[in-house]
Amino acid sequence: MSSAEDDLYQQIVMEHKRAPRNFGHLAHPTHQAQGTNPSCGDKIAVELELEGEHIRNIAFNGQACAICMASSSMMTEAIKGKDVQLARQLQGHFRAVLTGEVEPEEVEIGKLVALSAVRRYPSRIKCALLGWHALMHAIAGQGGTATTETSHSGA
Amino acid sequence: MDLPTVRAQFPVLHQQVHGHPLAYLDNGATTQMPLAVIDAMRAFESHDRANIHRGVHTLSQRATDAFDGARAVLKRFFGAGAEHELIFTSGTTEALNTIASGLWAGGPEHAWLREGDEIIVSGLEHHANIIPWQHAARRTGAQLRILRADDEGRVHESGLRQLLSPRTRVFAITACANASGERPPYEAMLRLAAEAGALTVLDAAQVASHAVPDVSAIACDYLVFSGHKMYGPMGSGAIVGRRAALERLYPLRLGGDMVDWVSYEDAGWAPLPARLEGGTPNVGGAVGLAAAARFIEAQGRSAIDAHVHALRTHALAGLQTIEGVRVLAPHAVQSALVSFVARDAHPHDIGTLLDERGIAVRTGHHCAQPLLDQLVQGPTTRASFAIYNTHEEVDRLITAVSYAVKALR
Numbered sequence: 296m297s298s299a300e301d302d303l304y305q306q307i308v309m310e311h312k313r314a315p316r317n318f319g320h321l322a323h324p325t326h327q328a329q330g331t332n333p334s335c336g337d338k339i340a341v342e343l344e345l346e347g348e349h350i351r352n353i354a355f356n357g358q359a360c361a362i363c364m365a366s367s368s369m370m371t372e373a374i375k376g377k378d379v380q381l382a383r384q385l386q387g388h389f390r391a392v393l394t395g396e397v398e399p400e401e402v403e404i405g406k407l408v409a410l411s412a413v414r415r416y417p418s419r420i421k422c423a424l425l426g427w428h429a430l431m432h433a434i435a436g437q438g439g440t441a442t443t444e445t446s447h448s449g450a
Numbered sequence: 451m452d453l454p455t456v457r458a459q460f461p462v463l464h465q466q467v468h469g470h471p472l473a474y475l476d477n478g479a480t481t482q483m484p485l486a487v488i489d490a491m492r493a494f495e496s497h498d499r500a501n502i503h504r505g506v507h508t509l510s511q512r513a514t515d516a517f518d519g520a521r522a523v524l525k526r527f528f529g530a531g532a533e534h535e536l537i538f539t540s541g542t543t544e545a546l547n548t549i550a551s552g553l554w555a556g557g558p559e560h561a562w563l564r565e566g567d568e569i570i571v572s573g574l575e576h577h578a579n580i581i582p583w584q585h586a587a588r589r590t591g592a593q594l595r596i597l598r599a600d601d602e603g604r605v606h607e608s609g610l611r612q613l614l615s616p617r618t619r620v621f622a623i624t625a626c627a628n629a630s631g632e633r634p635p636y637e638a639m640l641r642l643a644a645e646a647g648a649l650t651v652l653d654a655a656q657v658a659s660h661a662v663p664d665v666s667a668i669a670c671d672y673l674v675f676s677g678h679k680m681y682g683p684m685g686s687g688a689i690v691g692r693r694a695a696l697e698r699l700y701p702l703r704l705g706g707d708m709v710d711w712v713s714y715e716d717a718g719w720a721p722l723p724a725r726l727e728g729g730t731p732n733v734g735g736a737v738g739l740a741a742a743a744r745f746i747e748a749q750g751r752s753a754i755d756a757h758v759h760a761l762r763t764h765a766l767a768g769l770q771t772i773e774g775v776r777v778l779a780p781h782a783v784q785s786a787l788v789s790f791v792a793r794d795a796h797p798h799d800i801g802t803l804l805d806e807r808g809i810a811v812r813t814g815h816h817c818a819q820p821l822l823d824q825l826v827q828g829p830t831t832r833a834s835f836a837i838y839n840t841h842e843e844v845d846r847l848i849t850a851v852s853y854a855v856k857a858l859r
Contacts, residue, residue, distance in 0.1 A: 298468075299806040300857055304799070309858075335798055335814040335829040336822075358828060360796035361858060422798060 302412035303419075304361060312361040317371035321354045330429030330441045332421055335360070339367050341429040348379045355429075360422050362413060367426030369406050379434055386427050393420050451753045457838045459484040470808030473843040478628050478787050478834030479812050480678045481659055483742070487682055490741035491734050501730055503707055517733045520740035521723070527743040528654075528673060528690045529664035535696055537726045538736055541687035542655040543578040545674035546622075548689065548726065549651060550582035552699030553620065554590045562649065562698050565591030567619040570610070570643070573599040573824070574627035574634060577817040579653050583622060592619070596820075603630045603779045603825050610639050614646040622651035625663055629818035629832070630778040630825065631762075631785035637668050644669035649695055655679050655687075659746065659836060660755045660786060671695035677735060681836075682742030686735030689726075696722055703728030754837050758786035761835040761844055768848030772855060778825060787834035789816070792851070795858035797831040803854035804831075809847055 324342035331338050337359035344352035353371045374382040388402040392411050399411040413423045432441040457463055462482045465472050474482060494516055500509035502517050525536045539545040553562040563569070569583050573596050587594040595613050599605050610621075621643030626633050640650045649671045654663055658680040665673050672695060677686030689696070701708055701719060708728035710718040719725045746754065765788045769775050774793035779785070792800065801813035812832040815822055822830060833847055 299802055303802065304857065333815075335796075336819055337796075337798075337829075360798040362799070416802060419798065419802060 299416075303416060305409050305412075307406065307409045308361065308365040311365035311368040315355075315364050315368035317354050317375065318368070319354050319356055321352055324354075326433040326436060328429045328432035328437060328441055329357075330425045330427075330432070332359075332363075332425050334421070337363055337422070337425060339363060339426045339429050341367075341426060341433045343430075343433050345379070345434075350374055350377055350379060350382060353430075355426060359425060362410065362419055362422040363425050366407070366410055366423040369410070370426050370430060373405055373407065374430075382430065382434065386431060389427065390424060393423055451749065451757060451837070453838070453840060456749070457840075459486065460838050461485065461488075463838055467808040467810070468806050473809045473839075473846055475833040475835065475839065475843065475847060476810045476812050477659070477836035477839075478656060478679070478816070478832060480684065481681050481836050482838070483681055483683065483738070484745050486745050486748075487738045487741045491683060491738040494734050494737045499734070502733055503724070513733055516737050517731065520736040523740040523743055524688060525690065527747070528662060528675075529666045530690050531666045533692055533694075534665060534690060535693050535722045537689045537691070537696060537723050538731050539674075539687050539689060540685050540732065541676035541678065542653060542674050543676075545672075545687055545689045546578050546651070546653070547582045548702055549672050549674070549699060550586040551702055552726075553649070554586055554700075555702060556700035560700065561590065563587075563590040563592050563619055566617060567592040568595055568613075568615060568617045569593070569620040570595050570597055570613050570618055570622070570648070572597045572605050572623040572634060572639075574603070574605060574624050574630070574632055574821055575622070575653065575818065576624070576628050576655075577819070579622055579624060579651075580820065583620070597623075599632070599821060599824065601825075602781070603627070603632045603821070604781075605632075605634045605639075607635060607638050607642060610642055614643065614648070616647070618643065618646050618648045620651065621646075621648045622653070624653040624656065625661070626656040626782075626785050627779070627818070627821065628656050628787075629816040629821050629830065630789050631782040631787045632779045633782050633784040636663075641669040644671075649698070656786075660751065660758050661784065662746075662751060665690050677739040677742060680739075680742050681745055683732075683735045683738040686732055686739045688739075693722060696726065699726060701725050701728060705729050749837060757837060758835040758839075759783065761839055761841065762786055762788060764841055764844045765833055765835075765847060768844065769851060772848070772852050774855060774859075775851070776826075778830065786836070787832055789830045789832040790851075791826050791828070791830050792855045793859075795855045797829045799858050800831045800851065800854045803857065804847070804850050807846065807850045809843075809850055811847070 321342040326343040329340040339357040391397045428441040498512040500513040502514040652670045652673045654675045658675040672691040678684040705728045777790045797813035814829045
């Protein structure tokens with residue numbers, strides 16, 4: 296239908312949206328946090344089972360758009376069984392690609408490269424980073440809710 | 451109405467987006483401005499710009515005349531009578547904040563809202579007609595009560611009757627829900643609330659471009675609207691209110707031009723409207739807003755109303771043929787928008803795919819999260835229509851939604 300269908304909604308993205316990996320809950324999470332996007336109300340909760348710095352297990356749940364679901368699904372695949380430091384590094388690289396600070400080929404982001412077209416759709420960058428916001432909050436042990444906004448709009 | 455002639459007056463429409471002619475269907479968020487408005491603002495800024503009510507020089511007098519003239523035009527536009535006044539604001543949000551906070555900011559001696567009072571807000575409201583009332587309730591000890599919508603998104607007079615009590619001090623409702631298109635029976639509801647002794651607030655933001663309420667014909671103490679949703683400039687709007695009700699509001703913007711006298715220890719407020727318009731106002735915006743009202747009058751309110759309703763009917767019929775699509779408030783024949791959800795296709799994804807075809811729609815919560823949480827448990831896609839939209843654009847919308855929904859499943 297359009298270039299967005301070819302580059303933003305690639306086959307691999309739609310496949311992760313339709314059958315997200317590690318979707319659901321962990322029996323005994325040690326760390327968890329939720330991310331929300333106030334503009335659409337999308338919510339992604341991330342649960343972790345950390346053993347020291349090692350991510351033994353990860354699951355996510357919630358409702359969100361295709362970009363967000365695919366990004367969160369690929370995120371869980373990429374960091375499950377890895378160290379926290381690698382998760383942080385991957386988040387940094389992925390974020391830098393989306394915000395246009397580096398070119399996709401300059402850093403190693405694995406399958407997530409399928410989402411690099413999001414950089415051409417600035418209004419959708421928040422969607423791609425929502426699950427990652429929740430992950431970073433969970434790792435930091437802050438729990439609670441992370442939003443895609445820079446400050447919390449309380450009252 | 452000659453559509454090509456109308457469209458020729460809106461320069462912004464004549465562009466391509468992603469290689470397609472722009473179909474601007476996000477008018478519920480912001481309408482575009484015709485040349486008449488742009489020219490009026492340019493003429494003011496390039497010929498008459500000066501501060502108002504302060505100078506003895508010619509330009510200051512011209513600017514003052516332009517500002518007061520704009521007020522007069524807009525008062526007529528909304529049917530204001532001798533008992534009414536118009537207060538310029540930056541838009542609907544500032545207007546509602548001015549009212550909600552003005553009803554308690556005078557302190558316990560003067561406050562209209564006190565502990566134990568009740569404020570009723572309809573369940574159809576956008577955030578600007580909810581959050582200021584939540585805040586007012588918290589600050590005063592009043593209770594906020596919600597006139598809930600039913601499963602079809604309607605609010606009923608009978609529901610309001612049950613909520614009204616001798617303690618009801620305020621009733622606030624929209625003339626059209628921006629998230630669903632629902633048009634509540636606001637005339638009857640405002641009357642009921644007024645009879646119960648409440649101050650009444652009507653949010654006319656979504657109808658000021660076509661179905662403009664006549665403030666003298668309804669039981670309304672404060673009507674609020676935004677210029678940018680009625681072919682006028684952004685950052686402009688007003689409260690049209692009964693003078694007695696406006697005098698109840700404690701001024702929130704304290705400073706120049708809203709005072710009668712000032713000493714180092716104390717000050718006395720100027721009479722309306724200056725009392726509620728502290729500081730240098732958006733004079734160019736007021737001039738543009740008046741030009742927008744004149745533009746609407748010149749086209750004819752009923753002609754605009756008929757046109758946007760026909761577009762809405764067309765869109766509704768087309769969208770309802772798409773499998774898995776559910777349109778909110780399909781019965782709302784008097785609205786100028788369609789809001790819908792599609793099974794397994796998120797509004798943000800639909801919005802992006804529509805944008806790729808040059809079609810601008812709104813996706814998300816439309817700043818009305820509580821209502822959408824109740825009706826669809828999430829965001830929607832909304833197409834909203836204006837005087838310059840065409841049936842061909844509606845056909846493009848239907849085709850594009852149909853493609854997007856299939857692609858996203």
